[in-house]
Amino acid sequence: MIRAMSKTSPASALTADDHLILVDGSTFIFRAYHALPPLTRKSDGLPVGAVAGFCNMLWKLLTEGLTPEEGDEPTHFAVIFDHSAKTFRNDIYPAYKAQRPEPPEDLVPQFGLIREATRAFSVACIEQEGFEADDLIATYARQAADAGARVTIVSGDKDLMQLIGPRIGMIDTMKNKIFGEAEVVEKFGVGPDKVIEVQALAGDSIDNVPGVPGIGIKTAAQLIGEFGDLEALLARADTIKQTKRRENLIEFAEQARISRKLVTLKQDVPVETPVGDLAVTSVDGPKAVGFLKALEFTTLTRRVAEATGADIAAIEPLDLDIPGWHRPDGKGRQMERAEAAADRPTAASSAPDELPAAAGMTPQALAAARAEAAKAEPIDRGVYETVTSLDRLKAWVAEAVETGLVAFDTETTSLDAMQAELVGVSLATAPGKACYVPLAHVDGEGDLLGGGGLVEGQIPLAEALDVLRPMLEDAGVLKIAQNLKYDWLVMARYGVEIAPYDDTMLLSYVLDAGKGGNGMDELAERWLDHTPIPFKEVAGSGKAMVTFDKVPIDKATAYAAEDADVTLRLWRVLKPRLVAERMATVYETLERPMVPVLARMERRGISVDRQMLSRLSGDFAQGMAALEAEIHALAGESFNIGSPKQLGDILFGKMGLPGGKKTKTGAWSTSVSVLDDLAAEGHELPSKIVAWRQLSKLKSTYSDALPSYIHPETKRVHTSYSLASTTTGRLSSSEPNLQNIPVRTEEGRKIRKAFVADKGRKLISADYSQIELRVLAHMADIPQLKQAFADGLDIHAMTASEMFGVPIEGMDPMVRRRAKAINFGIIYGISAFGLAAQLGLSRGEAGDYIKTYFERFPGIRDYMEAIKKEVHTKGYVTTVFGRKAHYPDVNTSNPSLRAFYERAAINAPIQGSAADIIRRAMVRMDAALAAAKLDAEMLLQVHDELIFEVPEDQVEATIPVVRRVMETATEPALTLSVPLQVDARAADNWDEAH
DNA sequence: CCTGCCCCATA
DNA sequence: GTATGGGGCAGGA
Structure with a gap:
């Protein structure tokens, strides 16, 4: 004993x-x-x-x-x-x-x-x-x-x-x-003797051990396995193939060494x-019992007393002096505390909490507790249930309704939500409590003859949807998903409109934009120390990849239920941070409501004229062939014009033309600016190359590619918007990218003409005029700029006039062009180097321009200095609506990298505030159009422009509504000190509407 | 087949 | 000088 x-x-x-x-x-x-x-x-x-x-x-x-x-x-x-x-x-x-x-x-x-x-x-x-x-x-x-x-x-x-x-x-x-x-080894991928090497590389966000950016435990273990230890790795870092990883290892070598010291x-x-x-001594019975009695631990007190032979009754409770505790004086308060404490969510509890759940706990403390608890709880894929009966599904749905929240995920046949067919859904109601409901898995054994038949024992899709729909649309049940827009779109196509909801990807984005990705796998690593089953592992990759309906159901359950489980756990970590970090309003006004708005835009799609694009491809091919012949003749040999390497050999090797810039890897650059310079010296070949390149780009990226995106059923093109892939708050568009449709050249605009309204309808394009300069004028509080916008002046001409002292009337277009370039430069965090490149000046001349500009607009310089100071001290900058853009590496000792982050930080509040403004307009737009009884449909967003499709006879009524919503988008939260101006036009195609 | 690089389309 | 996505080439699997 x-x-x-x-x-x-x-x-x-x-x-x-x-x-x-x-x-x-x-x-x-x-x-x-x-x-x-x-x-x-x-x-x-x-x-x-x-x-x-x-x-x-x-x-x-x-x-x-x-x-x-x-x-x-x-x-x-x-x-x-x-x-x-x-x-x-x-x-x-x-x-x-x-x-x-x-x-x-x-x-x-x-x-x-x-x-x-x-x-x-x-x-x-x-x-x-x-x-x-x-x-x-x-x-x-x-x-x-x-x-x-x-x-x-x-x-x-x-x-x-x-x-x-x-x-x-x-x-x-x-x-x-x-x-x-x-x-x-299981945890770190290496033995105990190498743990510090791995930790030095991977760092630890909880302890603030920096490590090397982009390297987590997995990569670190692999590197240490290969190189042996940190020093050996750093010594040979230049041999690492992955560019980003190599650069980071070199740049952050010292940081890794410091990290190693910290973790050792x-x-x-x-x-x-x-x-x-x-050495252990015998327990002093009376002393221990006195203490336990004071804390009123009855069971343990008795046990210790028995073991030590102490007499409980005879021992007085110890009089404890407890720092940090104030004995409450009234019973009411005691009850309140006790109840509040009982209410506190524990790691195992599934209490739905819209926060704060814990009295006596600050939001910050709750968030920290959740972060810690999330990593402590292991994830066991063995406990997930495969739901194959309607009764079990009903039980899960009842559980979700009872709990008031459920993590939800769909498994489908495609990454494209517009094409995806539902294969199954997964649900999680508490950490570790998750299931997968297979609905359309087919026989994987299917060869040419058999197979392709529905696997036995699955709930019929329609019946499952009828059980799920009330829960997914129940206002009392919070649905939690990772990248909900995808699942929302899929379910909408099955007649289910998910609400209310939270999205863990957007939570992460609003809290940590700029700190890394917001994908589920990355978040699981970051917050749960957990590696979810890679999709590759269940479905294969490359040619061998199968659609999810071919995945065996047991594997599918482990994968899919884990996704729901992980999503729920991520939500429990991230949601409390919203309040703790004062980001709830940004999330609720600028992020979450965008999900259905964008989903509807994507679902509507836009018509493109396939015949027109096909003709264009033919025209471009002809033009390219003609140019190709001329180019080969001038070069004296045949070569691949599309290969920058071969082209460089011809131009700077064989023909001996003077090379200008070098690329990052030391090769001669053949970019347009270099070729234009050569053309200006009278060489014939470079301008033909430029012309060929333009046609090549238009053909491959646009006229050839766009028709392949036409949806077989809707006959329209449906882009996908990403809400969470920029640091600044802008959206991005992909598959296809409809935010980079050509506009600058005549040839390019032919592509734009192929985006058309359906018969009896028109396209309306509405774009903010100079929104970023207006935002800058407001934020930096520049009197001349504000006045100029208030007066509706030509802002670039005004800038030129202020800088060079020339009247706006009859201004030399060249002078205005320079001022315009400077204005853009300011938005981009200007450098003499960049301005010189843009205007073809010397560095000195460009520097003089900047100096003059700052003398005329000292407020801009003050603003820039303030932003730099802010990003260095806080690690992030904010937009007018409070969105954060993080620059965790801004304090690097690499001077050019540091300057780059500083410019990005100067740009982010400007670009980001403009992005916030158009988001606000978009969130309100559908309701405003509906209230005006208009049938206009918002189709596209291109950063400062919105494109609508409208019945012909509603064009005149729609434009003022659109303009009003866009121009007043900051209200009532914020009134800018400059007016916003929106230009809008209607036409049969996008080019003419723009 | 995958990855990095170069180049280029947009705001 | 900011922010993106994407096509083709080239090299290493």
Whole structure:
């Protein structure tokens, strides 16, 4: 039972018979707090849940050791705590663990209590200034192991895994999991001896260990496996093939070295208490019972009293002095606290929370707790259910309705939501509680004869939809999805309109734009330390790839249910951050409502004239053939004009023309600007190349490609908008990209002409005039610019007039052109280098222009300096509506990279505010048109332009409505100090409407 | 077949 | 000088 004092002083060295248990007290208390149900002292509501968990664990380990077997009790035992937040690591890297939020209010009083508990059980309670608990644990473990003793570390902290070895084990009592070398390999992909190398590369967002950007645990393990250790890798970083990875390894080499220092535990702390002094002594019964009685832990008090022979009745409860706790004076308050505590969501709870769920917990604390809990909870794909009966589906739906929230995901036959056929759906109602409902899986064995038949045991699609539809449309059930627009579109095509909803991709985007991707796999790595099954693994890739309906149902369940499970877990991490980080309004006004707006636009599509494009392709081909013949004749040989390499050899090798710019990889550039310069020197060939390139581009990218996107049923082209792929808040368009349809050249505009209204209808194009300069004038508060916009002046001419002192009347077009280039340059975060390139000036001349500009508009320079300062201190900048754009690497020591991030940061609030404004207009547009009883349909968005299709006889009525919505889009949240101006026109095709 | 590079279309 | 997506080529699988 209780081991009597087994060692006498001097208790110096341990022996091979000894067993040292080291409890990581600081981690334990946080994890116990989040993992265990909240508990308060009956008499006054003192929160004691974590302390109770700690005492139980301590007692069990002291009396039983790791196993209930006789003789497994420890000979030495210590609980180690962090002394204070600041350690030697902060001298190496000031930001280390700087992100740590304040602990939750109801945890604070438990810090002292847990130390009291340790002493009450007569166990060594160790902490030492300047060192983390981990370093002390490392030092003691090393000393004991070197002496031949067995060591068990009680912790769930991955940072301690580097210590694991033949004599040193680790156990997570909270999860009942033992960590040996195999578990370390599973977690880090390398053995314990290489863990620090991996951590140095991968970093740790929770502890603020920077690592190397773009490298996570997976990549780090692979690199370390290949190169051996960090230094070997850094020494040969230039041999890494992936450009971005190579650059990052080179650029962030020092950061990786610092990270390595941060994660390396110190094994030679000059400990104040010698390891021999950690010998277990018998528990002082009355002392322990007095303490437990004070906390009103009845069961444990009785158990300890029995084991030690102490008389409970005779022992007075200890009078505890509890810092951080104020005994409430009224019973009402106690009840309130107790109920609130009981309400607190725990890791295992599935309480639907629109927040705040936890009284006494700040939003920041809740968000931090959720982040920690999410990583602590393992994901077990084995528990997912395959739903094959209507009854089970009804049960899941009932569960979702009861819970009030459900993560939802569709599995389909295509990535294109407009073509995708539903194959199955997955649901999750709580972490780990997820299912997959196969609906249209077919026999994978299908050869030419058989196969293709529906797999047995699936619920008929129509019946399943009838059960799902009420839940998916139920206003009382929050549907959570990752990239909901896709699922929304698919389900809309099956007659289901999902609402209300949250989208984890958009949550991530609104919180972390610029910090990395927002895809599910990446988010799962970042927030759950989890790698979901790759799609490749269930469906194959390349030629062997099959559609999801061919995937065996058991594999499909593991994959699909996991997606719903992961989505739900991500939501539990990300949603609380909205409030904590003050981003709820941005999410709710600029992101979430865009989902159905864009989905409807995509579903409508736009008509393109296939015959017209086909003719154009023929014309372009003819033009190219003619030019090709001339080019080959001039070159004196036949070569592939489309190959920049071959072209460079001809121009700068064979023909000996003077090369201008070099490309990144050292080859001569053959870009238009270089070819134009050569043409200006009188060479004939380059201009023909430019002409050929233009035709080639128009043909391959547009006239050949666009018809292939015409939907077989709707006969229209349906682009896909991405809401979350730019740092600034702009949308992007792909498959096909309809945001880069040519407009600048006559030839290019022929493509645009092929975008047409259907018969009896017109296209309306409405675009904001100079919206970015107007936004800049407002944000930087520039009097001349504001006045010019108020007066409706030509802004570029006004700029030229201010700068060069010439009258606007009869201005030289060249002078205006320069001013225009400068205005654009300002928006892009101007540099003399860039302006010189744009205007064909010397760097010095361009620099003089910029100087003059700043003298005339000092407010612009002040604004730019303020933005730079902001991005360097905060790591992000914001738009007028509060959207954030993050630049985590802006503080790099690489000067040109740093300047690049600074320019991006200057541009982001301008571009992003304009993007916010048009988003607001789009969110309101459908309702405004409906209210005016108009049938206009919004089809496309091109950053500052919206394209509608309208019945011919409604054109005149529609234009004013569209214009009003767009021009007043900032209201009522914000009134700009400059007017917004919208130009709108209608025509049969996009070119003429624009 | 995949990836990086170059070039180029838009705002 | 900002923000994107995409086609063709070339090299390494």
